[in-house]
Amino acid sequence: MLQTALWEQRTQKMYDKTVLTPRLTAWYGDNNKSYESADNNTSGTNHWTPELSSLKERIEKEFGYRFNGVLLNLYRDNNDSVAWHRDKESRYGKRPIIASVSLGETRNFDFRKKTIIRANTACRFQMVHCSL
DSSP, X not given: OTTTSOOBOOEEEETTEEEEOSSEEEEEEOTTOOEEOTTXXXXXXXOOOHHHHHHHHHHHHHHTOOOOEEEEEEOOSTTOOXXXXXXXXXXXXXXXXXXOOBOSSOEEEEEOOTTOOOGGGSEEEEEOXXXX
């Protein structure tokens, strides 16, 4: 997937500026499921590849939940990142469920309550290669 994914570098609004996201992304999913970020930046849907479809089926079997899309994030080096965000948006239903799979280098996966601002109060998980 690393070489074959349809990677793109998106833009996002931060305060009064439009900036490039510090990572590459690729959205794959069901035919009618486009990806729209919190700042209303929409990506077209790439059709499921055999590899992603197989991984999706394994995750669905494990959790008993059907997923309709996947957002791939490629962190090219230690300068790439994702900002604090929420996957709780009304357009994805009342209680959307996400599955996160990590491939490659170990990365931190941090959680915090919306009302907590300080990063040192977050819950941190280390996502090693092939963790779910």
